Amino acid sequence: MRRYYLRKYAAIFHLSFHHTCKNYKALMGLSVFLITCLTIFAYLWKVVAAKTGSVVFSPAQLLWYIAFNEWVLISTPDTEDEMEEDLRTGRLAYFLPRPLSYLGATFAGAMGTLCANLLVLGGVTFLFTWWQAGTLPFQPIGLLVAVFFGIAAGCLAVIFRMLIGVSAFWLQEVSPFFWIWEKLLFMLGGLMLPLSLYPDWMQWLAYCTPFPAILGERSALALDFNGQAIAWLSLSIVGWGVLATICLRALYRRGLRILNVEGG
Amino acid sequence: MSRREAFFVESALMLANNLIFFVMWRIFFLQFPDVAGWNFQDMLTLTAVGMGGYGLSQIWGGGTKNLSRMILNGDLDPLMTQPKNLLLHVVGSKVLSKGWGHLMAGFILIPLGGIASVYTLPLILLSMVSGGLVFTAVHVMVHSLAFWMGPMEGLAKKYCDALFLFALYPTNIYSGLLQLVMFTLIPAGVITYLPVELVRHFSWALFLALAGSTIAFVAAACWVFYAGLKRYASGHAFGMRG
Amino acid sequence: MSAAIQVENLSKVFWVRETFPGLLGAFKGLFCGNKRSFAAIKDISFKISQGERVAFIGPNGAGKSTTIKMLTGILHPTSGFIEVLGLVPWKKRTILGYQMGTVFGQRSQLWYHLPPRDTFDLLATIYDIEPQIYESRLQELIALFEIEDYVGKPVRQLSLGERMRCELVASLLHHPKILFLDEPTIGLDINAKLMIRGLLNRIAKDQGTTLFLTSHDTADIEQVCDRVIVLDQGGIITDSPLKELRRTYMKKKWVHLFTDRETLPLSLPGVTIGENARYHFACEVDLDVTSIDRVIQETLKLTTLKDVTIEDPSMEEIIRLLYKRQSDA
Numbered sequence: 001m002r003r004y005y006l007r008k009y010a011a012i013f014h015l016s017f018h019h020t021c022k023n024y025k026a027l028m029g030l031s032v033f034l035i036t037c038l039t040i041f042a043y044l045w046k047v048v049a050a051k052t053g054s055v056v057f058s059p060a061q062l063l064w065y066i067a068f069n070e071w072v073l074i075s076t077p078d079t080e081d082e083m084e085e086d087l088r089t090g091r092l093a094y095f096l097p098r099p100l101s102y103l104g105a106t107f108a109g110a111m112g113t114l115c116a117n118l119l120v121l122g123g124v125t126f127l128f129t130w131w132q133a134g135t136l137p138f139q140p141i142g143l144l145v146a147v148f149f150g151i152a153a154g155c156l157a158v159i160f161r162m163l164i165g166v167s168a169f170w171l172q173e174v175s176p177f178f179w180i181w182e183k184l185l186f187m188l189g190g191l192m193l194p195l196s197l198y199p200d201w202m203q204w205l206a207y208c209t210p211f212p213a214i215l216g217e218r219s220a221l222a223l224d225f226n227g228q229a230i231a232w233l234s235l236s237i238v239g240w241g242v243l244a245t246i247c248l249r250a251l252y253r254r255g256l257r258i259l260n261v262e263g264g
Numbered sequence: 265m266s267r268r269e270a271f272f273v274e275s276a277l278m279l280a281n282n283l284i285f286f287v288m289w290r291i292f293f294l295q296f297p298d299v300a301g302w303n304f305q306d307m308l309t310l311t312a313v314g315m316g317g318y319g320l321s322q323i324w325g326g327g328t329k330n331l332s333r334m335i336l337n338g339d340l341d342p343l344m345t346q347p348k349n350l351l352l353h354v355v356g357s358k359v360l361s362k363g364w365g366h367l368m369a370g371f372i373l374i375p376l377g378g379i380a381s382v383y384t385l386p387l388i389l390l391s392m393v394s395g396g397l398v399f400t401a402v403h404v405m406v407h408s409l410a411f412w413m414g415p416m417e418g419l420a421k422k423y424c425d426a427l428f429l430f431a432l433y434p435t436n437i438y439s440g441l442l443q444l445v446m447f448t449l450i451p452a453g454v455i456t457y458l459p460v461e462l463v464r465h466f467s468w469a470l471f472l473a474l475a476g477s478t479i480a481f482v483a484a485a486c487w488v489f490y491a492g493l494k495r496y497a498s499g500h501a502f503g504m505r506g
Numbered sequence: 507m508s509a510a511i512q513v514e515n516l517s518k519v520f521w522v523r524e525t526f527p528g529l530l531g532a533f534k535g536l537f538c539g540n541k542r543s544f545a546a547i548k549d550i551s552f553k554i555s556q557g558e559r560v561a562f563i564g565p566n567g568a569g570k571s572t573t574i575k576m577l578t579g580i581l582h583p584t585s586g587f588i589e590v591l592g593l594v595p596w597k598k599r600t601i602l603g604y605q606m607g608t609v610f611g612q613r614s615q616l617w618y619h620l621p622p623r624d625t626f627d628l629l630a631t632i633y634d635i636e637p638q639i640y641e642s643r644l645q646e647l648i649a650l651f652e653i654e655d656y657v658g659k660p661v662r663q664l665s666l667g668e669r670m671r672c673e674l675v676a677s678l679l680h681h682p683k684i685l686f687l688d689e690p691t692i693g694l695d696i697n698a699k700l701m702i703r704g705l706l707n708r709i710a711k712d713q714g715t716t717l718f719l720t721s722h723d724t725a726d727i728e729q730v731c732d733r734v735i736v737l738d739q740g741g742i743i744t745d746s747p748l749k750e751l752r753r754t755y756m757k758k759k760w761v762h763l764f765t766d767r768e769t770l771p772l773s774l775p776g777v778t779i780g781e782n783a784r785y786h787f788a789c790e791v792d793l794d795v796t797s798i799d800r801v802i803q804e805t806l807k808l809t810t811l812k813d814v815t816i817e818d819p820s821m822e823e824i825i826r827l828l829y830k831r832q833s834d835a
Contacts, residue, residue, distance in 0.1 A: 007631055019617050019618075022619040025419065032426075033425070033426055036429070043437045093613070094613065098633075179277070187291070
């Protein structure tokens, strides 16, 4: 029975992957947005590096560091928007009478989209950054590690975005919460600067959050590959994933009770 | 949550969101005090103007968010029969509450950063207004492409997000073709670079450049919208076939 | 026949915040205001047998969507009793899900960039339909709904009528015993509407599916349903078979007479003249006062008749009268 139950979510994953690949306009839009961001950072670091030289990483490595960050950041689907729309338009009404979990279906769908985006945008990121940086300043194993943990980090980001999406039970719009989460991710995840350049107290604060696992620590791993960092990152992703899932389920149940009583 | 609670929560969260983003730049400038001649004060001015302008565009022009959808669904029809200016009506039809959060962030950064003086404060406030107008104009132009290109709400949103992103990063770092793009296709240069340079070293030439380019973008937006509207009214717009 | 739906003394109360008019009122509303209760559904009861085709109608705000949400387990009632196919909806929603189908006219369950076939395959997995059973069921439905030509085309390329047919197929794949339809023909042209109504009749007849339909289009009611429940302000104002509704609420008929006289000087109690020119005499006859026989007899005394047409009142007229009587009461 459990096999059949998982098969439903595998089917949703597969369909979502396929659906995303067919929606080439959206993929093009994401690619353009990704190149926009990488262009800004490429120019920013050229200007900065011209004056200061290398900091922690060389300018080329720094560009790859940012590229690995942007790759996962932009590939993560707007799950919180979809959940908000499901609630606002009543599309949730189609899910609830069906014999499957809404959270499970949303997660499976988001993972399908994430994997399709990671695949396409991975190619775009790799080619553009290689062109801009001129070098591949990491070992092949580093690239494999980056890809593996990119998927894991994307998965963690999806769960957190679902956590934001669930707030749609209470809020008119969830995007303000998302923007806060995103800015905290940029800042404490080390989007633009490796965390080692932050003041000590800020580094300590960052490591108390899931953000380095999603962005900076993961990207730095590709450039500075070592076993201890892999172990720390794995533990971080799994630990935060479990905690976020527990919170998500609790909030969803509470929201559903409110929906059941007060309508929507 | 009721509408009133949601309004306060959204505005407060947007304010917090912008201030967090700003802290990220503080950390950056602590490490790198000079970015192509700009210092932290200049970055403060850029952020205040960029956020303030964007906030204004969401307050007075929140209706642009739905413009491409309205064009495709034929929702302009009932508005076209009303005795009001159509573009102003559509653009001003919605106020996005998060715009207040952006605007407040812009205002808070002025005293926080000590960037206001008798001379610079009017310039900063005027730049917020011109920035808001340019943001609104670009949103109108991009969404109006739906008259010709059909469903493109997603692409339009991404374009507008990219413009906001460019406007909040140092706009003095670009060279060559990209610098030209910063004043034309993605006018972040008009929204933040010109105001920052005006505050750094005022000149009438720069002031006229800012005013002129703002007027040009607004005029272009009106032209693009009404050109598309002719197509819509003639029934030849994308997706209007029965 | 066992009950498909059983509802007894069902009520639903919501709490809403007070609002104030105008711009100043909007600011006032940010800082003060009270909550008050609002009874969306007030003590309604009805029973629907398996295989019945029921229209559940009412003016906007009557409580139709609220009732459907309670029947499908999305909303919990404040008080009262509901059973759908012997199960309490909000307690056994997942189990009920296997036996129930839903079609919401304004919301789609098809994946936009993919062919409908892909959504069908997914639904087969969700409803645990065995592959052989699914294939034969799918072919049966494709033939019935005549969607062979576009079941492989992306949904974004389909017209609204084609999409609605695919929505119905999607809702029927798992052979549900009961189908909830919320405005299934909204936005469709006349031919597409006729097609959808015909298909609904066929599935109800051939497969014994219970239909629970809400619609503002009275033709949907007339051509699909055999029973009407009318809701207004949270309460049921009428629950009767369609034929009885006509007999009970409308005792007037329109009579069209085509004669040799350009105008007809006919005057009878209970007869209201609608048109009397160019050899066409149209009148509304109150059957409580006079009979159609009498009208024709009196006409033959004055002229010869070339043609006679007698029209029943439209469902729209009946429903309008029902709403009017309720609001007058």
